Amino acid sequence: MPDLKHLAGLIEAGRIREVEGCTRSLLSQGVTPEAIVAEGIMPGMYEVGRKFDQHECFITDMLMSARATKQGYAVIQEWMGSFPKCRHKVIVGTVQGDLHDIGKNLVAMAMRSVGLEVIDLGVDVPADQFVRAVVSDPQVRLVAISALLTTTIPAMKQTVDTLKHCPAAGRIRILVGGAPVTAQKARSMGADVYTDTAFQAANAARDLIREMEENRNEADNWRN
Numbered sequence: 001m002p003d004l005k006h007l008a009g010l011i012e013a014g015r016i017r018e019v020e021g022c023t024r025s026l027l028s029q030g031v032t033p034e035a036i037v038a039e040g041i042m043p044g045m046y047e048v049g050r051k052f053d054q055h056e057c058f059i060t061d062m063l064m065s066a067r068a069t070k071q072g073y074a075v076i077q078e079w080m081g082s083f084p085k086c087r088h089k090v091i092v093g094t095v096q097g098d099l100h101d102i103g104k105n106l107v108a109m110a111m112r113s114v115g116l117e118v119i120d121l122g123v124d125v126p127a128d129q130f131v132r133a134v135v136s137d138p139q140v141r142l143v144a145i146s147a148l149l150t151t152t153i154p155a156m157k158q159t160v161d162t163l164k165h166c167p168a169a170g171r172i173r174i175l176v177g178g179a180p181v182t183a184q185k186a187r188s189m190g191a192d193v194y195t196d197t198a199f200q201a202a203n204a205a206r207d208l209i210r211e212m213e214e215n216r217n218e219a220d221n222w223r224n
């Protein structure tokens with residue numbers, strides 16, 4: 001019977017087909033998607049990163065592990081099925097200059113699992129593309145921005161700044177995350193929320209939506 005350590009090893013080795021089978025098997029044993037991600041997929045991916053750092057593996061190994069990771073997420077996504085829809089939407093994207101999308105995809109998956117409709121702008125997204133997506137759709141209440149390269153932190157800051165000054169700024173909240181982002185950096189760039197993990201981000205998103213709804217109801221009561 002496969003366990004989470006076995007899955008981490010398969011991710012590290014980039015064994016795409018076996019990752020698929022192992023993830024299915026873990027889910028059928030009742031292991032939660034959160035545990036599969038936190039204790040199986042992520043440790044495998046981080047070990048590849050460590051090896052890459054130490055020149056113990058090639059970029060092609062990292063790519064194979066990245067593909068294996070995506071396969072694992074695809075199985076989890078399929079298993080979670082179609083989620084009950086909420087009328088609010090969240091935009092997700094990786095900042096301009098950054099092509100890493102594994103964390104961003106995980107954030108999208110976690111957001112769907114709490115019922116939010118996700119508009120995924122992909123990777124290498126310029127600030128004005130985030131703004132256009134927000135302004136053109138009044139149901140968008142949240143924007144989740146991901147960055148993995150230290151060099152793209154200024155682009156993240158610029159994106160937050162541009163969103164904070166766009167015509168729809170009053171109805172949105174901004175979440176930021178990714179390995180080089182910290183709570184302190186998030187605060188200094190003016191973002192509303194920072195979390196370490198995608199599942200924490202989804203819980204925070206749910207709380208933000210509740211808070212915005214409550215504030216709106218209160219404003220309605222005042223008007224009545």
Ligand code: B12
Pocket residue numbers: 042045046047048049050052053059062063066097098099100101102103104106107144145146147148149150151175176177178179180193194195196197198199201
């Ligand atoms: C896989 C990988 C790649 C793959 C990316 C594949 C893909 N489709 O994403 C490939 C091989 C393409 C790649 C390319 C490069 N990479 Co790379 N890569 C990695 C690696 C090994 C893993 C990243 C990852 O996916 N982690 C797993 C995910 C799930 O973690 P995560 O993104 O951090 O997400 C978690 C949280 O941060 C959070 N989160 C993420 N986003 C968000 C958003 C919000 C709103 C919130 C709230 C939370 C949140 O949720 C997730 C957990 O639940 C890391 C090393 C490492 N150990 O992290 C290097 C790493 C990020 N890469 C690095 C580098 C340098 C590069 C390249 C420049 C290499 C090169 N010389 O070409 C290029 C950059 C290309 C570009 N312009 O973007 C460096 C960055 C160094 C730095 N500090 O800036 C790292 C750290 C490796 C290293 N030590 O050198 N990379």
